[in-house]
Amino acid sequence: xxxxxxxxxxxxxxxxxxxxxxxxxxxxxxxxxxxxxxxxxxxxxxxxxxxxxxxxxxxxxxxxxxxxxxxxxxxxxxxxxxxxxxxxxxxxxxxxxxxxxxxxxxxxxxxxxxxxxxxxxxxxxxxxxxxxxxxxxxxxxxxxxxxxxxxxxxxxxxxxxxxxxxxxxxxxxxxxxxxxxxxxxxxxxxxxxxxxxxxxxxxxxxxxxxxxxxxxxxxxxxxxxxxxxxxxxxxxxxxxxxxxxxxxxxxxxxxx
Amino acid sequence: xxxxxxxxxxxxxxxxxxxxxxxxxxxxxxxxxxxxxxxxxxxxxxxxxxxxxxxxxxxxxxxxxxxxxxxxxxxxxxxxxxxxxxxxxxxxxxxxxxxxxxxxxxxxxxxxxxxxxxxxxxxxxxxxxxxxxxxxxxxxxxxxxxxxxxxxxxxxxxxxxxxxxxxxxxxxxxxxxxxxxxxxxxxxxxxxxxxxxxxxxxxxxxxxxxxxxxxxxxxxxxxxxxxxxxxxxxxxxxxxxxxxxxxxxxxxxxxxxxxxxxxxxxxxxxxxxxxxxxxxxxxxxxxxxxxxxxxxxxxxxxxxxxxxxxxxxxxxxxxxxxxxxxxxxxxxxxxxxxxxxxxxxxxxxxxxxxxxxxxxxxxxxxxxxxxxxxxxxxxxxxxxxxxxxxxxxxxxxxxxxxxxxx
Numbered sequence: 001x002x003x004x005x006x007x008x009x010x011x012x013x014x015x016x017x018x019x020x021x022x023x024x025x026x027x028x029x030x031x032x033x034x035x036x037x038x039x040x041x042x043x044x045x046x047x048x049x050x051x052x053x054x055x056x057x058x059x060x061x062x063x064x065x066x067x068x069x070x071x072x073x074x075x076x077x078x079x080x081x082x083x084x085x086x087x088x089x090x091x092x093x094x095x096x097x098x099x100x101x102x103x104x105x106x107x108x109x110x111x112x113x114x115x116x117x118x119x120x121x122x123x124x125x126x127x128x129x130x131x132x133x134x135x136x137x138x139x140x141x142x143x144x145x146x147x148x149x150x151x152x153x154x155x156x157x158x159x160x161x162x163x164x165x166x167x168x169x170x171x172x173x174x175x176x177x178x179x180x181x182x183x184x185x186x187x188x189x190x191x192x193x194x195x196x197x198x199x200x201x202x203x204x205x206x207x208x209x210x211x212x213x214x215x216x217x218x219x220x221x222x223x224x225x226x227x228x229x230x231x232x233x234x235x236x237x238x239x240x241x242x243x244x245x246x247x248x249x250x251x252x253x254x255x256x
Numbered sequence: 257x258x259x260x261x262x263x264x265x266x267x268x269x270x271x272x273x274x275x276x277x278x279x280x281x282x283x284x285x286x287x288x289x290x291x292x293x294x295x296x297x298x299x300x301x302x303x304x305x306x307x308x309x310x311x312x313x314x315x316x317x318x319x320x321x322x323x324x325x326x327x328x329x330x331x332x333x334x335x336x337x338x339x340x341x342x343x344x345x346x347x348x349x350x351x352x353x354x355x356x357x358x359x360x361x362x363x364x365x366x367x368x369x370x371x372x373x374x375x376x377x378x379x380x381x382x383x384x385x386x387x388x389x390x391x392x393x394x395x396x397x398x399x400x401x402x403x404x405x406x407x408x409x410x411x412x413x414x415x416x417x418x419x420x421x422x423x424x425x426x427x428x429x430x431x432x433x434x435x436x437x438x439x440x441x442x443x444x445x446x447x448x449x450x451x452x453x454x455x456x457x458x459x460x461x462x463x464x465x466x467x468x469x470x471x472x473x474x475x476x477x478x479x480x481x482x483x484x485x486x487x488x489x490x491x492x493x494x495x496x497x498x499x500x501x502x503x504x505x506x507x508x509x510x511x512x513x514x515x516x517x518x519x520x521x522x523x524x525x526x527x528x529x530x531x532x533x534x535x536x537x538x539x540x541x542x543x544x545x546x547x548x549x550x551x552x553x554x555x556x557x558x559x560x561x562x563x564x565x566x567x568x569x570x571x572x573x574x575x576x577x578x579x580x581x582x583x584x585x586x587x588x589x590x591x592x593x594x595x596x597x598x599x600x601x602x603x604x605x606x607x608x609x610x611x612x613x614x615x616x617x618x619x620x621x622x623x624x625x626x627x628x629x630x631x632x633x634x635x636x637x638x639x640x641x642x643x644x645x646x647x648x649x650x651x652x653x654x655x656x657x658x659x660x661x662x
Contacts, residue, residue: 037614
């Protein structure tokens, strides 16, 4: 426990996100605002879904175990759907913002594009989701104790960290996919996002059988990453070039 | 007073947010109306921040626009004199739109320039609350050194505290490096917030937070509100703002001028001098009108329009009253202290306050009149505190115990 576990788990969970933040978001004030607003929207969706779950639990018999389990499942599913609904609302808001920025600019080009906003919004959702899942665990990891002393899994902190990391990535890619689907009216992309979110959250019901939750989530994460990359205009040639450290031939425009 | 002098006065004037009960703050509401009526022919002024925030950039945007149109009301501008009289009308339209876009960019930049100190203050408060148990105990002597088991003799203690206080007094009330002054203001805001968190009873703190937001709203928006009246009185007397009550984030410029290094040094020097020398400057309207112009005087070359833009880009800072720092930190600190050890509540309040600040600035850009900055943030913060503590926490705890992810 204590410091090694704390630092290890926090860097596993938030390291990649921190890198993304530092290199792509924190330089630009507009992106920071979009990020914080995205985090806020996720928070509001969580609030509403907790409200619904809380009312359901209070209205039901606390001793009835299967009912409570069923209410929990319902709570998770409802929360996922509400998160996606708020992602859609946020898309609407950002759309209006981009239109406003375009009318204000002198060359008809807004300083930030909807694709960049999609990425940052997804990252905001992911960071807030990850933070809410992980921060209390990290605070507990700082203190004394033995993990799993009552017979639970000893890998609790580690798997939570990995799960948090995959959720942050997934939210980012879902943001890109979802916004692209809204922009181009490809409803199947939005449906795919909702479906994969439900699958990933549902797979966590396999915990502590971690092979049932972590592996599907990571596979889905790689799949959505590839899809989002292709939708953002990437191609394998550019990927290979970037891996070799060469400049890509067609570098993307600053506004795109 | 000619229209030109009036404009100079307004350009010198800085907006303040409502500070706490002990302080007075100024707002440029009347100035805003005055200014809007003066430049009604042009595009509306952007982001003249509300009474908590200073808007030197709005003032300078106005003067910039006035210079571009050849200054319909101002006979001559001492510093830009002959550089703009020949501008074609086409450029003016472009420049106006450019300015609006620039101001929008600066709107985002200024939001970030406020996010950073507010976040720092909150981090200091939360870190102290979580680590020094004094603040969550009901009684007990405050002995930091005992808590951290540090041995220190009285002479060293006296020396350290004396220097801390003396350097603080010097760099806040006289001259000093900008970052040192900012650090001191953040520190004293954090200490003040900690005092409130420790010594206010449980529910008094929440009620006071709510009441002071309502007071802020009334005092700034009502026609006979005390802050509006204070503003008008201070405007008539051309009084500078008490420096210990404002956090300033003025940037140092890096634009290539004739002598960039000496110019930048002069800027920071004159930024500090401006507070003291405002009265002298007012008597001599041909000399300077604001921090920008003061700094331009050592470089007598007439800058091109692009340089003027860059100057104004780099030099605009934003000022925020310390009362807002204190009350934001009180809210977040109380969330950290009393929310049954839950970090989610603290995080939720933090995000809520930042979004409230963002929304307030947005409303300001839309309504273009002085607005109080406390109500929206504090309302969001309170709503999120109570709802996260009572609704979200059980849900997240249940999820975490089953290791479910949503």
